[in-house]
Amino acid sequence: MTLLLIAGLFLPLFPLSIVLNVAVTRLRHPVARFVLLLLWPQLGVMALQAAGQDVPSAFVPWALLSAGFYALRLLTVRDLGLWASFLATSALALTWALANGGASITELRFFAFWFSLPAALLALLTGPLSRRFGAAYAGLPGGLAGMLPRLSGVLVLAALAGVATPPFPTFFAMLGLLQRLGWSAALGTVFIWLIWGWAAIRLVQGFVVGPARQGSIDDIGRPSTLAYASLLVAFVAAGLYLTGGSL
Amino acid sequence: MDKLTALLPAIPLSSAILIALLAGRPQRSLARLSVAFSVITLLLAAASLVLYLSERDAQWISSGLPWGSLYHDPLSSIMSLAVAGISLVVHVYSVRYMAEERGYVRFFVLLDLMTATILLMVAAGDLITLLVAWHLVGVLLYFLLGHDLQRPTAQRYAFWTFFTYRLGDLPLALAAVLLYQAFGTVSLPALFEHLAAAPDTQTIFGLPLAATVGLLVALAAFARSAQFPLHTWLPYTMEGPTPVSALMHAGIVNAGGFIITRFAPVFVYAGEVLHLVFAVGLVTAILGSVLMLTQNDIKKSLGYSTMGQMGFMFVECGVGAFSLAIYHLIAHGLFKGTLFLGAGGVIGNARNHDGVPQDDVYTFVVERKPVASRLPWVVAAAITVVVPFVILGLSHWLVGGDFVGQQGGIILLFFGWVTGAQLLFATYRLHAESPWRLMGMIILSLTIVVAGYTLIEHAFSQFLFPDQNLSERIYAAASIPWATFDVLVAILTAAIVLGWLATYYAAARGGTRDGDVSPLKLAFYSLISRELYVADVYARLTESVLALSKRLNVWTRWV
Numbered sequence: 001m002t003l004l005l006i007a008g009l010f011l012p013l014f015p016l017s018i019v020l021n022v023a024v025t026r027l028r029h030p031v032a033r034f035v036l037l038l039l040w041p042q043l044g045v046m047a048l049q050a051a052g053q054d055v056p057s058a059f060v061p062w063a064l065l066s067a068g069f070y071a072l073r074l075l076t077v078r079d080l081g082l083w084a085s086f087l088a089t090s091a092l093a094l095t096w097a098l099a100n101g102g103a104s105i106t107e108l109r110f111f112a113f114w115f116s117l118p119a120a121l122l123a124l125l126t127g128p129l130s131r132r133f134g135a136a137y138a139g140l141p142g143g144l145a146g147m148l149p150r151l152s153g154v155l156v157l158a159a160l161a162g163v164a165t166p167p168f169p170t171f172f173a174m175l176g177l178l179q180r181l182g183w184s185a186a187l188g189t190v191f192i193w194l195i196w197g198w199a200a201i202r203l204v205q206g207f208v209v210g211p212a213r214q215g216s217i218d219d220i221g222r223p224s225t226l227a228y229a230s231l232l233v234a235f236v237a238a239g240l241y242l243t244g245g246s247l
Numbered sequence: 248m249d250k251l252t253a254l255l256p257a258i259p260l261s262s263a264i265l266i267a268l269l270a271g272r273p274q275r276s277l278a279r280l281s282v283a284f285s286v287i288t289l290l291l292a293a294a295s296l297v298l299y300l301s302e303r304d305a306q307w308i309s310s311g312l313p314w315g316s317l318y319h320d321p322l323s324s325i326m327s328l329a330v331a332g333i334s335l336v337v338h339v340y341s342v343r344y345m346a347e348e349r350g351y352v353r354f355f356v357l358l359d360l361m362t363a364t365i366l367l368m369v370a371a372g373d374l375i376t377l378l379v380a381w382h383l384v385g386v387l388l389y390f391l392l393g394h395d396l397q398r399p400t401a402q403r404y405a406f407w408t409f410f411t412y413r414l415g416d417l418p419l420a421l422a423a424v425l426l427y428q429a430f431g432t433v434s435l436p437a438l439f440e441h442l443a444a445a446p447d448t449q450t451i452f453g454l455p456l457a458a459t460v461g462l463l464v465a466l467a468a469f470a471r472s473a474q475f476p477l478h479t480w481l482p483y484t485m486e487g488p489t490p491v492s493a494l495m496h497a498g499i500v501n502a503g504g505f506i507i508t509r510f511a512p513v514f515v516y517a518g519e520v521l522h523l524v525f526a527v528g529l530v531t532a533i534l535g536s537v538l539m540l541t542q543n544d545i546k547k548s549l550g551y552s553t554m555g556q557m558g559f560m561f562v563e564c565g566v567g568a569f570s571l572a573i574y575h576l577i578a579h580g581l582f583k584g585t586l587f588l589g590a591g592g593v594i595g596n597a598r599n600h601d602g603v604p605q606d607d608v609y610t611f612v613v614e615r616k617p618v619a620s621r622l623p624w625v626v627a628a629a630i631t632v633v634v635p636f637v638i639l640g641l642s643h644w645l646v647g648g649d650f651v652g653q654q655g656g657i658i659l660l661f662f663g664w665v666t667g668a669q670l671l672f673a674t675y676r677l678h679a680e681s682p683w684r685l686m687g688m689i690i691l692s693l694t695i696v697v698a699g700y701t702l703i704e705h706a707f708s709q710f711l712f713p714d715q716n717l718s719e720r721i722y723a724a725a726s727i728p729w730a731t732f733d734v735l736v737a738i739l740t741a742a743i744v745l746g747w748l749a750t751y752y753a754a755a756r757g758g759t760r761d762g763d764v765s766p767l768k769l770a771f772y773s774l775i776s777r778e779l780y781v782a783d784v785y786a787r788l789t790e791s792v793l794a795l796s797k798r799l800n801v802w803t804r805w806v
Contacts, residue, residue, distance in 0.1 A: 075796040145396045165386055166379040178424045183451040190417040197413045201406050209396045
């Protein structure tokens with residue numbers, strides 16, 4: 001039970017998810033948020049492995065409710081850091097449903113990683129946004145596509161990766177999850193998936209579209225763009241190699 | 248053949264990557280590069296079709312991975328040619344049309360990515376590849392429709408499209424999961440073989456697998472092809488660039504007809520789902536046509552016209568005439584796509600020259616003084632009832648043999664009859680110096696069009712479904728008990744004939760245009776002019792969900 005409690009904290013289910021979200025909010029440095037979002041769920045999977053217990057079926061509705069709760073909240077969250085944290089919380093909760101379906105520890109590890117990486121990347125992007133505008137708040141610095149096309153491109157791709165859009169591995173991970181779920185849980189999951197997409201478009205529209213600001217603001221540098229792009233390309237390649245065709 | 252099939256989506260994909268990498272170069276030259284790649288794609292698609300015609304052998308091409316396979320069959324080869332053709336026209340048109348827009352290069356990158364994705368979708372040989380392409384079409388369409396990043400309405404309606412497409416993506420994902428759980432493979436030909444071997448396979452809650460999968464596929468198709476009540480996004484896509492409106496007719500909005508035909512072996516065992524498809528298609532066709540009549544914006548009007556056509560395409564699927572639906576899809580895609588481009592030109596001209604165009608067409612349509620001469624109404628009514636019936640019946644009987652023995656065939660002839668009669672009625676209402684000559688010319692044109700259409704459609708049907716047995720089984724699945732069918736046809740025929748007679752009689756007496764408008768008519772007009780309030784209902788639902796989200800965030804602001 002203790003291990004499940006620990007796992008519940010790291011693969012957060014509401015209300016234990018408060019810990020992760022408070023931690024992300026308190027950590028001001030984007031790199032610290034990046035590391036936290038990447039490592040936190042892996043600790044959860046390790047705790048689950050150490051517990052060596054089957055996940056009770058009662059965890060599936062709890063996980064779906066947690067995921068749905070945070071997906072719904074995502075719709076009106078405008079702070080990019082918090083958005084990334086909520087997306088990670090919503091997606092990672094589904095790890096429990098996957099575990100209940102009999103997935104191996106390796107599968108759980110990858111599932112958690114696929115979803116935490118785009119969220120971590122979004123958290124990292126709060127850095128360049130905050131430096132330029134004082135906050136990473138959708139609606140505050142609108143029209144980024146006209147001013148900062150490179151940053152906008154990376155932001156859009158990371159958001160799409162986070163909400164399970166093909167060809168990112170999150171898409172295949174969701175297909176794999178659906179295959180392991182019962183009918184009602186699968187229906188619940190596709191609704192959560194639908195809300196993610198809605199939330200992502202609202203976020204993108206808040207940052208990227210709209211009239212560009214007057215005055216020059218420097219875009220992220222070419223090396224940074226290359227680093228972000230390489231990471232996303234490697235993400236896609238790894239996903240296609242490791243999970244492509246998950247059903 | 249396998250390399251050619253794999254190259255088809257790869258060529259536009261390479262074009263997109265190349266243009267993105269060369270983004271700093273002169274924009275026009277990049278656009279021309281994209282056009283050149285489109286020409287190559289079209290040539291490859293044509294070669295692929297020719298190769299299929301010479302070999303007549305459908306091939307499933309594996310990538311060696313659990314997914315990524317392609318299927319080269321009549322459906323994929325003909326759809327690839329149509330997609331590549333429309334895409335090329337749109338590319339050529341966009342070179343100049345988009346020249347003054349921001350994000351010119353981005354537009355061509357997206358155009359190429361979309362072409363590659365649709366080509367992948369139509370040639371997908373397994374469920375995963377199909378799902379990837381199906382999802383990506385929605386995402387790319389969102390970015391194409393919202394190309395103008397500064398116009399809020401473009402973003403608003405691009406979002407509507409994205410959301411509706413997502414609604415359609417999810418049932419298809421569930422259908423894929425059910426099929427995989429039942430048979431343990433994602434290969435489409437293998438799945439269809441398994442289903443044919445065990446058509447009574449059951450799935451969740453003891454439901455029949457074929458009917459459940461058929462229903463999910465149909466739901467996906469409804470959202471994709473703007474079937475009522477998931478149609479609201481389509482007329483508003485006018486906010487996107489005109490070339491995108493045209494491109495949408497290349498396997499995007501009409502993909503519903505494609506996906507139903509792709510899953511034809513499933514629908515053989517899902518007759519009741521075909522009935523639902525027929526009903527939804529019929530409602531969509533009627534509402535799309537009615538709503539089109541009240542639009543005063545050319546592109547929105549064309550959008551509703553497309554909705555009506557999508558409805559007819561589903562009616563064709565619903566009666567089992569899958570090959571006719573694909574023929575309709577391609578023919579409508581080519582003509583309406585180019586019509587949209589023409590509309591873009593008209594809008595551009597109207598913006599530049601706001602005077603009324605004083606050309607021959609204007610003079611003919613607006614200023615033409617009627618000559619008071621018409622056919623006697625009884626004669627015209629008799630011609631209307633009999634002539635289309637004879638032309639349609641004879642032409643189908645000559646090429647199709649027992650086609651008119653199928654219920655689906657009879658329903659389609661019924662539609663043809665009504666449409667032909669509409670044309671003759673329109674002719675009757677025209678005043679002409681020689682009404683008999685005019686009516687004769689119209690009847691001759693109608694005969695040529697119907698006979699030509701029937702011949703081509705018959706040949707197309709044999710190409711698309713070389714296995715006549717499958718085609719006949721789909722017709723059989725779509726049919727209902729003959730006694731019920733006969734009664735329905737008799738009632739409808741009587742209603743239509745009586746309606747026509749009343750219309751002719753009223754028109755002969757000069758119509759009833761004057762006088763007070765009844766409150767019922769006003770209420771009906773309000774309903775139609777507000778587009779049945781469907782979009783308003785969705786807007787209210789959306790606001791409710793967002794309000795709930797805000798409320799949750801306020802209540803739990805401490806996390």
